[in-house]
Amino acid sequence: MIVNDTSSERVVLPGYVVPERYDLSLTPDLKAFTFKGKVVIDFAIDSDELAKSNGHQIILHAQELLFESASYTLDDNKDTTIEAEQINVNLKETTVTFVFPSAIPATAKNLQLTVVYQGFLNNQMAGFYRSSYTNMKGESCIMASTQFEALDARRAFPCVDEPARKAVFLVSLTIPSDLQCCSNMPERSSVSLDPHTRQVSFWPTPRMSTYLLAFCVGEFDFVQAQTTSGVLIKVYTPVGKSKQGEFALDCACNCLELYNQFFKVPYPLPKLDMIAIPEFAAGAMENWGLVTYREVDLLIDPTLASSQQKQRVAVVVNHELAHQWFGNLVTMDWWSGLWLNESFASWCENYATDALYPDFHMWDQFVTGHLAAALRLDALQSSHPIDVPIRHAEEVNQVFDAISYCKGAAVVRMIQAVLGFNAFQEGLQHYMKDFAYKNTSSTDLWQAWEKVSGLPVGELMGSWTHQMGFPLLKVVKEEWKSDSVTLELEQSWFLSDGTVPPEKKLWTIPIMTCTADGPQADMTLMREETASVTIPLPSESGWIKLNAGQQVPMRILWTSEMLKRYQDPIQNGKMNAMDRAGLVTDAYALVKAGHMKPEQLIQLLQYYLKETEYVVWEGLAMVLGGIDSIVSEDVELSKQFHAFGKRMVLNLLPHVGWQAQTGEPHLTTLLRGLLIGLLSDFAFDDEGVAAEAKSRFQSFLDNPNDVQSLPSDIRSQVFKIVLQNGGATEYEQVKGYYKTASDNAERKHVLNSLGSIQDKSLKVQTMEWMTSGEIKIQDFFYGMGSVGRSNKMGREVAWQYFQDDFEKIKGMVASASSSLMDACIVMCCGGFCSDEKAKEIEQFFEAHPVPKSSRKIEQTLENMRANANFLKLLQSSDLSKETFWSNL
Ligand SMILES: [Zn+2]
CATH class of the missing domain: 1.10.390.10 (Neutral Protease Domain 2)
Known part of the structure; x- marks a missing residue:
């Protein structure tokens, strides 16, 4: 049952004391940002392992804790307490060693260790940490909550912080009487210690890993419901905002029942709480029975929220609930x-x-x-x-x-x-x-x-x-007959910049195909470098699509004959949306890697002129946006391509329109958001577009709750158009909304759009605002991205600011999740496409290393160099000739 991995390559704690139960008592002080802790750990002794050690010490994980005392008793001699004579903290290994005067007896079966210590409620969104927020009365408040995955339970209590060391946890919290608290399990008792303090104890958890333990202390409202199988679900919200928890509550109730049936093992806890945390590094965390969320990923304002946001909340809730089985139970x-x-x-x-x-x-x-x-x-x-x-x-x-x-x-x-x-x-x-x-x-x-x-x-x-990467499946030979086609296939490792793979790799590839008759029932497994398939065709001019439904993560390189035959099914929607989207995104990657000509891609894009499906447009947007950003380094090429993109997106406008219709399909609403985003990239200067955006923006200024004129689905997109056509006045108007907006989802519209302003000094001002302390560190990279991704000038501004204020940025995210620094690096340095810039950025990080983000930096640079090659490739193609575009 207990995995003892000292024989493998893993660095784990010695296995002679095996935790079975933690009895954890904490007293947080939300004013001093500290907590007092006492943990009593019941260990089983593994006598074989004990015999291999000197047995004088117990090593546990611990970080940023101050120890007062540690002692143990043995099962057969509860009256004798052995005090630790030394407590040694190892900062690098984040461990603590309790050294005892004599060795643990070889005959001992069980040992109970008691540790008394203190810790800090940090503001780095890891361990037992604090969040600040403003309540409905405008007062500044503090709440405390936990984030333990992956390695931060050790910041709250000394423990064996490894996923295989499952144990039972009993939590008890001593808190001010006017606050509430929750943990993985339901409350067992609440005892007043004095008029101002109470001690809340929770029922023991099932056996589980340390990274899944959780507790929160603060002031909340909640909504609740019981599932048909009797599990009580609560969604905790900021005080006064309980209505915002209803969407997630409904979703969770249905989802828990769905998973009960899907896994055929009922959800094992009596309750499930979900809570919005004001400061949160990730999207959400699946703690068993107490799932914590970033506010925007749980709360839905019923009158304001966009369709995109509802989808996001549903997706995040359903993801975390899946972990209650997959991850938490197993x-x-x-x-x-x-x-x-x-x-x-x-x-x-x-x-x-x-x-x-x-x-x-x-x-x-x-x-x-x-x-x-x-x-x-x-x-x-x-x-x-x-x-x-x-x-x-x-x-x-x-x-x-x-x-x-x-x-x-x-x-x-x-x-x-x-x-x-x-x-x-x-x-x-x-x-x-x-x-x-x-x-x-x-x-x-x-x-x-x-x-x-x-x-x-x-x-x-x-x-x-086990292998990194994925295959490029190339059609090397084709034989078309009146009722079938035979294709010779060859697989190789696909690399984005088209370089020859440094080694040969083979994948076992399920070959699934579709034709005008739909998906073909026959599926073969391709194990070798080459294979041959024969597929029946319904007609002489029939088409065949490999990787039907894009079920396999790979790229396909078709022949020009195959490509030609796709014109009709794409133009007339006879091929399904997934495959239409897959074709164009594959084509883009293939052109970038030099396997296909840029002229062929533009030809293919023209098959999509009548396209109106959201998912396909997502693919088209990636292609149009990707090329547009790369050619922005070349004025002439940029002009031509921009005009082409503008034509495509303006073509779609009449099909979708600016105004949402009551009861329209979800994907139509998403398509409108996507389209207006594309308008802000390709057609913000179009007279009609600019005027429409301006008038809707004016209605919004008159009444920000006017969701008819400016629904949240198109808010940041319209802000972008207005900002690109505007100046300091519009900038202040958009920025002003950050202060008056009712929730974080609305504030995000401001952060995501502000950098679109054309004026350089206002772009700089946006960067400064992000590091001013006014924006939470969970959000600041959004604003940086709005500058860094806005245009050529924006890239320079963001990169310069990043270098100038590197120490400040580093200080802000000091010991928080490395994902925040990663995001910041991508937003501020990721937009370039030149070898010189890649060199410059590489040198900067050599001089200013960020070890925790090293992989992200390497990937960003490789991407940049691939984009630089792509630009050269486009410049040497017919796309750089005016006649190519005028002949389209
Ligand atoms: Zn997850």
Whole structure:
């Protein structure tokens, strides 16, 4: 049951004391930003392991704690307390060693350790930390909450902070009587200690990992409901805003029932709380029974919220709830298994959201969301395999990225397509039942699927999880007949900049195809470098699409004949939206890598002139936006391409319009948001567009709650158009909304758009505002991105500011999650496409190293160099000739 991994390459604590139960009592002081702690840990003694050590000491994880005393008693001699004679803290290893005067007796079976200590309520969104917020009365308040994943439980109490060391936790909190608190389990008792203080104790948790423990202290309102199977769900909100919790509550109630049926193991806790935390580094955290969220990812203002925001809340809630089983009930035995935890929850967020809100069409959106993000990152040589060996736990923080979440989810989606839904689900149900409250590695899941399907799941998955990158599947030969087509296929490692792969790799590729008749039932597995497939065609001029439904994370290189045959199914919507989106995003990547000519891409884009599907437009937006940003370095080319893009987006405008219609489909609302965003890039100077945006902005100024004229779905987009056409007055008007907006989702519109202002000094002012202390560190990179991604001048401004104020930025995110610094680097340095700039940025980081972001920096530079090559490629193509564009 307990994994003892001293034989492997993992750096873990000695295994002779095995924690079974933590009795944790904390007294936070929300004024002094400190807490007092006492923990009583029941250990089982592993006598074999004990014999191998000197037994004089107990080593636990601990960070930023001040120790007062430590002592233990043995099971058979409770009256004798052995006091630690030394308490040694190791800052680098984040451990504490309690040294005792004599060795733990070889015959001891159980040991109870008591530690008294103090800690800090930091403001770095890690461990037991504080958040500040302004309440409804305008007063500044403090609340305290936890974020322990991955390695920060040790900032709240000394523990064996490893996922395989599952134990039972009893939490008790001593708090001011006028505050509330919650933890993983329901409240067991509340005792007044004096008129101002009470002690709240919670029921013991099930056996679980330290990173899933949680507690919060503050003032909240809540809404609640009971699921049909009797679980009480509460959504905690800021005081006075309980209505904003209703959407998530409804979603969670339905989702929990859905997962009960899906996993066939009922949710094991009596309650589920979800709470919005004013300062939060990630999107949300799946703590068992007490899920914590960034406010924008949980709260929905029923009158103001956009469709995009509702979708986001549904997706995040469904993701975290999936973890209650996958991750919490069955847990990875070490951080190298984190990917499967996140991959599976990312698959589930789509599965559940699609089931609960079918009009969101989540699986269509998957292609331009998760899959596109995975393929973008994993085409770099600085990517990493999904299944990455992690020696020291600290390394885990660098793999919370699109590979774990997005490529992992794509691989899970692929295996689901291969197995079929029933076998996929049945395998999972066995896995949940067999490993409940235990730890696993990924092979346990592959075996569960193999057992039910008889298919070589381990082999198939291994080629996708152990190898970095993904294949380019190239059609090298074609033979068209009147009723069939035979294609010769060849696979190789796809790299975004088109360089020859440094080594040969092979994947086991499920070959799934579709034609005008729909998806073909036959699926073969391609294991070798080459393969041949023959597919029946319904007509002589028929078409065939490989990678039907974009089920496999790979790129396809078609022949020009195949491409020609796509014209009709694309123009007339005979090919489904996922495949239409997949074709154009593949084409863009292939052109960038030099496998296809830029002229062919423009030709292909013209097939999409009548396109009106949201998902396909997501793909088109990536292509148009991507090229537009790269050619912005070349005035003439930029002018031509910009005009082309403008024509395409203005073409769509009459189909969607500015005004939302009552009861219109969800995807139409999203398409409008996307379109107006594209207008702000390509057509902000169009007279009609500028006037419409201005008039809607004026209505908004008159009444910010006028969601008819300016719904939140198009707010930041309209702000961008107005800012690009405006000056200091408009800048102040948009900025002013940050102070008066009713919630964070609304404030984000300001941060996301402000940098669009054309005036250089106002761009600089935006950067300064982000680091002024007025913007929370969870949000400041949004504003930096609005400058860095606005245009050529914006890139320079953001990069200059980043260099000048590097120490200040570094200080702001000092010991917070490295994801914040990563985001900042991407926003301020990521937009360039020249080798010189890449060199300059590389040199800067050599002189100012950020070790925790090293992978992100490497990826940013590789991307930049690939974009620089792409620019050269475009400049040497026909696209640089005016005649090419005038002949279109
Ligand atoms: Zn997750």
